Amino acid sequence: MKGYIFTCTNKTEKECFERMIFGTNKLYGDNVLCLEKNDTLFLYNMDSDTLYGIFKAKGNGKKDIIPTAWKGAYPYQIEIERDGEIKAIKGIKKIFQKTGIDRKGLLNEYQIQILIDYLHDPDNFDFSRYKNKLVGMQITDEKPPIESTTLWDYPKQSYGKTPKGDNKYAGVTPAFIIYNMIKRYTEPGDLVVDPMAGSGTTIDVCKEENRRCIAYDIAPPRPDVIQNDARNIPLNDDSVDMIFIDSPYGDNIKYNDHPDNIGNISAEDERFYDELEKVMKECFRILKPGKVLGWLIGDQWVKKRFTPVGFKVYERLCKYFEPIDIICVARRNQTSNTGIWHNRAIRFNFYLRGFKYLLLMKKPQEKELKNLTRKTEWTQYRRRGKD
Ligand SMILES: C[S@@+](CC[C@H](N)C(=O)[O-])C[C@H]1O[C@@H](n2cnc3c(N)ncnc32)[C@H](O)[C@@H]1O
Numbered sequence: 001m002k003g004y005i006f007t008c009t010n011k012t013e014k015e016c017f018e019r020m021i022f023g024t025n026k027l028y029g030d031n032v033l034c035l036e037k038n039d040t041l042f043l044y045n046m047d048s049d050t051l052y053g054i055f056k057a058k059g060n061g062k063k064d065i066i067p068t069a070w071k072g073a074y075p076y077q078i079e080i081e082r083d084g085e086i087k088a089i090k091g092i093k094k095i096f097q098k099t100g101i102d103r104k105g106l107l108n109e110y111q112i113q114i115l116i117d118y119l120h121d122p123d124n125f126d127f128s129r130y131k132n133k134l135v136g137m138q139i140t141d142e143k144p145p146i147e148s149t150t151l152w153d154y155p156k157q158s159y160g161k162t163p164k165g166d167n168k169y170a171g172v173t174p175a176f177i178i179y180n181m182i183k184r185y186t187e188p189g190d191l192v193v194d195p196m197a198g199s200g201t202t203i204d205v206c207k208e209e210n211r212r213c214i215a216y217d218i219a220p221p222r223p224d225v226i227q228n229d230a231r232n233i234p235l236n237d238d239s240v241d242m243i244f245i246d247s248p249y250g251d252n253i254k255y256n257d258h259p260d261n262i263g264n265i266s267a268e269d270e271r272f273y274d275e276l277e278k279v280m281k282e283c284f285r286i287l288k289p290g291k292v293l294g295w296l297i298g299d300q301w302v303k304k305r306f307t308p309v310g311f312k313v314y315e316r317l318c319k320y321f322e323p324i325d326i327i328c329v330a331r332r333n334q335t336s337n338t339g340i341w342h343n344r345a346i347r348f349n350f351y352l353r354g355f356k357y358l359l360l361m362k363k364p365q366e367k368e369l370k371n372l373t374r375k376t377e378w379t380q381y382r383r384r385g386k387d
Helices: 013-019 026-034 093-099 109-120 175-185 201-208 270-286 309-317 339-347 366-370
Strands: 003-008 021-024 040-045 050-057 076-090 191-194 212-217 240-246 287-297 300-302 305-307 322-330 355-362
Touching (some): 013 021, 093 109, 175 287, 175 355, 270 287, 287 309
Antiparallel strands (some): 021 076, 050 076
16 A cells, blocks of 8 residues: 655646646656555645645546646546545644655555544644554665755765666666756656766666666666667767766776776867767757757866866867756766875876866757857845845
8 A cells, every 4th residue: 555645736736626636747666556556545735834634646646647737747647536525734844744654655554544544633642553564664765865056965886775887897887866957857767868877877777767768888887788889879860858978087087998998088078079079969969959968078187287177078069958957966976086186186286176067058949059149137136034
């Protein structure tokens, strides 16, 4: 038995009850697709901090049951019916905090029971009755947070019960980056491509989130990564929903001895960017118009010389793509994160690399290509309480 708490606001609540349908956006779409007939549902109004329940799923969760509902903003939907008298209880946020119930994840039977008991008799609710039963009863695997700012910092390379990529692989990508990108920019079932996939972190993240994935590398370390040069990708034009690429940052890491490994060229050599530009061109060709490419890259400081690899790659990408944003990804586990290196950095007056750039780029739609010089209308932000 599982359950789910749908969220609404004062603006969207009425439509939920009029249509007897709950909905959410693609960030939480996978949860809705797991829901089945007779699962237990609640509705939480964020504005009024009110929980409504109990509801039962009338059928399975699907995409676009009523495509026009909430003007298409919440396409992952489920039809609902009442399960007894509907109660509305205010001040539920404190119960979520106290019980550790994650209102964005699926609920297990004890979490459902807590909410049902609280809805029925909030004045005599005794949390201690459930304390022991809650431990270890999360129904969903641990997932990283969906980031809301341009500073992304996650303490571990991977998350959840199964490994994502191989954390022993030199230059392995932190899995939460790919997780965040596919949650934001793809729908379940979409095709994601990683042209320089290394130990396959993108494959493992996509599999768990029900996205299709094709991964290539010049020297594949596992059988489901296809041997291929990223400068020539065997896929049709306009056929891919998202591309993630964590390219070499120069020749700082020895990935393999393959003669076509771009990671054997120094980032101080313009040839490095020329070769990466060939990869960018291919990515542009295979990506569907309007879809997103994420390119992870770091700068270089070697032998007293700084090379702004990130800026140089960004410049090349802008020849083809329209920038969406730049994310600063904190570096946590690099080999130089040791006392000796921190000491050296201070003594010899240089800085260790503390972050990488995640360059988020979009392949413009046809009409946007013609209209790339657009006028920005700045919004004036007023300070609260002033003017
Ligand atoms: C930073 S690693 C990728 C790490 C990967 N995302 C992971 O999580 O394990 C960069 C990869 O680019 C690959 N590479 C270098 N030159 C390439 C080329 N011409 N075509 C395809 N892959 C290439 C290297 O073999 C290396 O595995």
